[in-house]
Amino acid sequence: MGATEKLARFVIETPSEKISDEAIERATAGLMDAVGTALVANTNEIGRIITEFTEEVGGTPVSRVIGTNIKTSSPNAALANGTLGHADDYDDVGGFGHPAVILMPTVLALGEQLGKTGREILDAYVLGFDVGARLAQGIGGDHYERGWHSTVTLGTLASAAAASRLMGLTVDQTRHALGIAASHAAGMQANFGTMTKPLHPGNGARSGITAATLASKGYTANQNIIEAPLGYVAVFGDKQANINAMTHQLGDAQWQIVNPGFKIKEWPCCYGNHGAVPMLIDLVHKYEIQPEQVESVEFIGGMGASGFLNRPDTDTYFGGKFSLQFNIAAAVVDGAMSYDTFTDEKVNSPEIRDMMSRVILKDDIMTKDLPARIHSQHRDQTVVINMKDGRSVSDSIETATNTLVGHEIDVKFEANASKVLPSEKVERALSLLKDLKNVKDISEVLDAVTV
Known part of the structure; x- marks a missing residue:
């Protein structure tokens, strides 16, 4: 069994009860932080442009754009929310780059479209994070050194994995989704410091939903895309690539979202x-x-x-x-x-x-x-x-380790959200997001973070 099939089985067949409470707590913190950074981005030029664009292109109104009154298709909402979340470079870091701005827009947009519970989107978030982090461990450090932006080159497949879980795809369909996503993965560091960097995760989240949606309808790709000759690792990897590392102790090791985990930024910069x-x-x-x-x-x-x-x-x-x-x-x-x-x-x-x-x-x-x-x-x-x-x-x-924890994360969210939402909505949004695992319909959260 190849790496692509192993990862697909892991995403689809892992029962919710096997996902640890600590993993769910970390996913909750990462998602909430990214919603906050998406909210505050509505006050800057990047936010203005991406929301105007999203409104102009339209789409079947099933998913909402954070901090706005725009309702569009789930891929378009994911594009906007991912771009907003990364617009200030204020989102988390770790795993495979900036995981929250890939996974938050994926699970919120698709979760709203499908009427999912908070626990269901958190499960998908954890599993998507695991896939992205494992790809990062196996692709090798020289992937980033060559100029690729790993947040999107790895994150597009993480998004496809999370979307496949939410859509309840089969293992075979998920393999196709990963194959489709692999051909969408792109992003170069030469665009760092420009408006296109935040577009990277938005595009990755949109591509992940698109890949899973196409696969659900029977669209095909190479089902062994990760390990295939001229496939994902062959193209994106180099001398350090190790396909076996991508699935080592899969399902038995500690959740990647817990260890090595991620850090929540104190300041809005790289x-x-x-x-x-x-x-x-x-x-x-x-x-x-x-x-x-x-x-x-x-x-x-x-x-x-x-x-x-x-x-x-x-x-x-x-x-x-x-x-x-x-x-x-x-x-x-x-x-x-x-x-x-x-x-x-x-x-x-x-x-x-x-x-x-x-x-x-x-x-x-x-x-x-x-x-x-x-x-x-x-x-x-x-x-x-x-x-x-x-x-x-x-x-x-020896290395930068500073990260916000506990109440500090709440304070950051409130500061970001208050620049866009009235105080009662900020309080409601914080309450729902902190208790996301018990939310019955994710649309309740979108009610609180839109205007």
Whole structure:
């Protein structure tokens, strides 16, 4: 039995009662966070464009777009909700990239169309996450190093898996769905820092629903797409690819959503910034550093001078989310970071531009010339603030681990939702989402998060 069939059987045949309470809790947190990031995105330009587009193209009105009064087809709603969820790069990170903005739009759009319960969509979420994370483990680190955006290259199949579960497809139909989804998978890192990056997960979620829907009607694909010659791994993988790793201990190991799991972001920017920023904020406060005292700021790490976060000339709020220079400058100048840090005005302010010019990015000399299988796993980061009086202060971490937990997740959701919804709806939405496993019809949740 090949990897494609094993994964399809796992998705369709795993009973709900086998999915642990902890896995359901983590899925609940990830989905709720992504709904919040989708809501707040209705206030920015990306949100305006994608919702206008969705309304213009129309579609059978069975699924709603978060934060709006738009009702459209489930694939189109998934496109909009996935794009909204990732529009600020404020969603979670882990597994196979940004899992929530692939899985949330898939299960909400299709779940509303099919009248599913909260528990049913959470089961599909957990299983889809497992498929995406297992593909990530088997495809190899060099997949990302070659420029693919794994959130969508892996996530499109995760979406198809979740959709297949919700639609109650057979194992054979699910194999076809994965095959169809594999031909939809695409997304390149060259589009990071542009509006097209958030389009990636939206397109992946739309493609996953499309693939499962076509398969349910008898549309066919290569049923062994993952392991086939000229198939998924052959095209997307490289020297590190390991098909067996994709199904190792399938159904017996701890759920991927629990371990290695995912992190919920504190700030709306690429997680590659989330190591340097808290270190710098701590140093600024500990040593009472003022911007005019700073000669230069050094960052040494795997995402340094040669990484996609080296963007010294960015001049937009969205580009700033992917600029170490901007994030470092903002942390040093403000001694803090928040949602409101990321504006065109802030990126282009004289004080920030001056500090950005003093930021020096350096690759880790121990790993920069090593193969991807080593380089991609090396996450050590060091920051150094050099003062005009000759002093230097520094800090280091082995990898960024900061994540919101518990009530902090609720606070983030309320802050995001309150920018679009009235207070009574925010309270209702939070209550329903936190208790999602007991919601009888997912349309109740959509009632609370639309206008």
